Amino acid sequence: MRAVPRRATAAIAVTLASALFLTACGSGGGDDSTSAEGKVEGNITFQTWNLQANFKDxxxxxxxxxxxxxxxTKVKWIDQPAEAYAEKISAGAAGGTLPDVVNVSPDLVAPLAKAGLALDLDKAAGKYEKEYLPGAWASHQVPGLDGTYAFPWYLNTGPLFYNKSLFKKAGLNENKPPRTYDELFTASLEIAEKSKGEVATLANVPSIEDFGRYGVRTMNKEGTEFTFNEPKGVELLERYVELYKAKALDSQALSATPESAGKKFLTQSVAMNPGSxxxxxKFEKEAPGLYKNIGITDMVTNTGKNNMYVMGVMVNAKSERKPAAVAFAHFVTDKKHQEEFARKVAIFPSTKGSLDDPYYTKQDGTDGTRVRVAAAQSLKEAVNYTPVLLSDQMKKELQNAVARALQGKESPKAALDGAVEACNQLLQQS
Known part of the structure; x- marks a missing residue:
């Protein structure tokens, strides 16, 4: 299944942006005909993202x-493989064969909205907004455009695991893990000092999500430029440089993957790591000593809001059967059906009230429930911190800038200034 991973979903391929530009250059943000009023009838197509293998029935x-x-009505279901999904949307957009209803992530919907191919639901189906969590509804809004361009569907987020034993050895309260970045940095330096550099607290360098959770404005409201090099962003990177020098950030963090970071946590050389x-x-089987000392908490944030990974269901603005397409997109994502789907896999519904169900609030002693309850509660007020216009190439520019700063090749300010300049150039090209 194409469930939302801990990192942001795959960014759009260059071919998608190019095809949309050639197909709908100058069309603006949305079709003039946004009405979804009328009889729900006719044949529509529905495209999903690698779901048929496990959820056909x-x-x-x-x-x-x-x-x-x-x-x-008649719904034809098309399921595309995970590989080259953006290219499939590109081909449909370029050839005028984009399905009536399409499974998208926020980064996939952005160029479609700009090209006038994603229906503005604020205009066409605004009456449904109240059914969804505010952060979920807002996740498919595009800077620079007025409107919302997909129904929110399923959500995910990662709780943060921490090693209570390592906290206790450093003289910290193992039952009060850090909740803010100031608390995190203080605890990290303490653990590094007490362990004489043998134990790092973190195994990953800061991503755009960290900048968002730190309280950095990552992009301007108009969607015309990135802003993560503002003073608060520089401050965050300066703090990470301090951690790196003190060995509170793992020495291999620059090349870390989720798998390698997880292994560091498994071997108890890192004190905190996101997980599932x-x-x-896995801990219970391979590291029982770690397992008995596992703590589960929310991701660290200065904003009080966790990060939300979200999938959506978009309606093609050029659909000839908008009433049926909107009705089906809402049907797929309404409270009843989201709750049904979420029970089949480790995801969470985006509809209001769903996360208050005992399934998401009551512990039963199992590992799955421990994580599910912790994650579900943080999602109620969560937001998507990754700008929908941030591509994989732009993320790489930020990653390289962070590496230069940590290695002392550039100051944090110079590194972030360079990354923002590069990202803004890429933004203009797209």
Whole structure:
């Protein structure tokens, strides 16, 4: 399944942006015909992202239920593999064959909205906004455009694991993990000092999500330039440089992957790491000493809001059957069906009230429930900190800038200034 990972979803391929530019250059943000009023009828197509292999029966049943509720409709389901999904959307956009209803992530919907191919739901289906968590509804809004361009669907977020034993050895309260970045930096330096540099607290360099959680404005409201080099962003990177020099940030953090960071945590050479219920099972099997000392907490944030990874369902603004397309997109993402789908896999519904269900609030002693409850509660007020216009290439520019600063090749300010300049140039090119 194409569930949302801890990092942001795959950014759009250059071919997608190019095809949309050639197809709809100058069309602006959205189709003039945004009305979804009218009889729900006719044949529509529905495209998902690598879901058929594991959820064929669920979606076939969902479609059958919709068609029964709306006689005269017929839904054709198309499932695309995870590989080259952006290119598939590109081909549909360029060839005028984009399905009526499309499974998208925020970064995929942005160029479609700019090209006038994503229906503005604020205009066409604004009555449904109240059904969804505010942060989820806002996740498919595009800087520089007015409107919301996809129904929020399923959510995910990662709880933060920490090693209580390592905290206790450093003289810290193992039952009060850091909640803010100031607390995190203080604890990290203390652990490094007490362990004589043998134990780092973190295994990863800061990503754009860290800048967002730190309280940095990462992009201007108009969506015309990135701003993560503002003083607060420089301050964050300066703090990470301090950690790196003190060995409070793992020496291999510059080349770390989720897998390598997880291994560091498993061997108890790192005190904190994001994870999932699958990791808990692994700890119990491979590192029982770690498992018995596992603490679970929210991701560190200065804003009081965790990061939200989100998938959405977009309606093609050029659909000839908008009433049916909007009705089906809402049907897929309404409270009843989101809750049903979320019980089948480790994801979370984006509808209001769903996360208050005992399934997401009551502990039963199992590892899966421990993580599910911790993650679900943080999602109620979570936001997507990754700008929808930030591509993989832009993320690489930021990553390289962070590396230069940590290695002492550039000051944090110079490194971030360079990254912002490069990202803004890429933004203009797209």
């Amino acid at each position: 669920y979606f076939n049943g969902l479609i059958k239920e919709f068609e029964k509720e709306h006689p005269g 219920a699958l990791d808990l099972a």
